[in-house]
Amino acid sequence: MxxxxxxxxxxxxxxxxxxxxxxxxxxxxxxxxxxxxxxxxxxxxxxxxxxxxxxxxxxxxxxxxxxxxxxxxxxxxxxxxRYNRKEDWHLLEDKGEFNKLFKEYLGREFLDLRDASFKEFKEFIYNKEKIVCKPLDNCGGKGIEIIPIDKSIFKNEYNVLKLYNSIMKKEQFLLEEVIIQNKELSKLYSGSVNTLRVITFLDNTGTTRILNTILRIGNNGNVDNFSSGGMYTFVNESGIVYVPAIDEVGRIYYEHPKTHEKIVGFKVPDFDKVFSFVDKLSKRVPTIRYVGWDIVITENNICVIEGNEYPGVFQVKPSISGIKTGDLPKFKKYMDL
Incomplete structure (x- = not known):
């Protein structure tokens, strides 16, 4: 050490x-x-x-x-x-840059206010009931806000300008269309978009390896992040949750406390399409080889939320799985550690 x-x-x-x-x-x-x-x-x-x-x-x-x-x-x-070239981190860290680079995989409209005019802002929000406002460098879901759009504000441009200035003051420079998740995921918890964190590694042969797949579920908030009150669990190769979820303070959930939907045994919809999707993502920036992709399953599509060049560590608790072997041997199969 x-x-x-x-x-x-x-x-x-x-x-x-x-x-x-x-x-x-x-x-x-x-x-x-x-x-x-x-x-x-x-x-x-x-x-x-x-x-x-x-x-x-x-x-x-x-x-x-x-x-x-x-x-x-x-x-x-x-x-x-070792595997993520620091000079290229900004391509994933900066959410605006990320959206532009991965535009075809987003499945939603977005606007980067750093290079957009007030007129473009007004046009972007005009036909939307809600917008998602994000800081460009948010972590753990911090600073994300969902703002409803009251159509009456368009009767007086001053009100639109007031909303624009409020968003700019909070440095929520990235605006996005709201994503509607698959109905099966909403049954678990509808207060947030429940995402998959798929951790991939692009090995020396250029092959994408999936190292772990985590289902993150919201609880008492509009984001599913662990650090923002959410919980997470693990998904096997068939797309089925095989252990209960845990939250940041170590509480264990066999069912969701709000919806009472069973967590263990939950089958992620359209999971068979996930590998081909993240395979494309992982090869877009080959100098960043170790990434945690946050993706969401909708009714008709799979969309990427963001890529994390610093994926974090996820492993199953020994007390809930009975397994006392971590993920290091699996990682060592593909990496020089």
Missing amino acids: KISYIFKKIKNMRYKEYVNHAKIVADKMNKSTLSILFDMAKCALLYGSGYMDYFEFEFYLLNGKERKTYLTGKYNNDIVK
């Missing part, structure tokens, strides 16, 4: 959260907080795991041999640095 990585983690550590998570584990395992803090520090040193890796992947239930099989934040950082 590189000492520089350890020092960087220490510098950026949120100590209060670190200790709070240690207390949660200590109570669960009937151990002292100090012993858990020591074990968390040991795992950071030996396996490059952050406190959320330790907590989310339940390292406290694993022995050393099992812990070695888990993809941790350190490994994820290394993959991004």
Whole structure:
């Protein structure tokens, strides 16, 4: 483990959260907080795991041999640095640039206010009931707002200008048409668009490898992001959810708390079309080889929401699967780690 990585983690550590998570584990395992803090520090040193890796992947239930099989934040950082050329990150990071580059796969209209006039703004919103307003560099769904369009504002251009200035002030420079998801996904939760995060790697032969497929489901909000109150679960090669969902604080859901729809056993509609879709996406920017694609299934199509050059780490909790082997061996099949 590189000492520089350890020092960087220490510098950026949120100590209060670190200790709070240690207390949660200590109570669960009937151990002292100090012993858990020591074990968390040991795992950071030996396996490059952050406190959320330790907590989310339940390292406290694993022995050393099992812990070695888990993809941790350190490994994820290394993959991004090695396989995603930093000079090209902006093509995915900047949501406006991304939409222009992947326009044929969006399945929705959009407008980048950085290079659009007020007249173009007015024309864009005129025939829409709602618009999605996004910051160009949003992360975790932060700053996204869905704004209803009251047709009465067009009677007085001042009201349209007022809306325009409000959006510009909040730097929500990317406007998009609202996506209507497949009815089966709405049954799970209709308050947000429930997306798939498909993590791909473009290997040395130019072949797209799907490393993981995650179904993200909203809960009490209009976005499905984990960090914004949502939950996630895992989808197998047949498009079926095979484990319950979890949220950011570790709660487990066998059914959705709002709709009471069963999560385990849910079949993602049109899943057989997903691979060919992400295969096209992964080859559009071949210098960014490791990507988490957020896609949505509609009634008639598959649409890409965004691509993440820093995909994040998703692995099934040992306590809900009974499996104590992480994803690192799978990643090593295709990557030099």
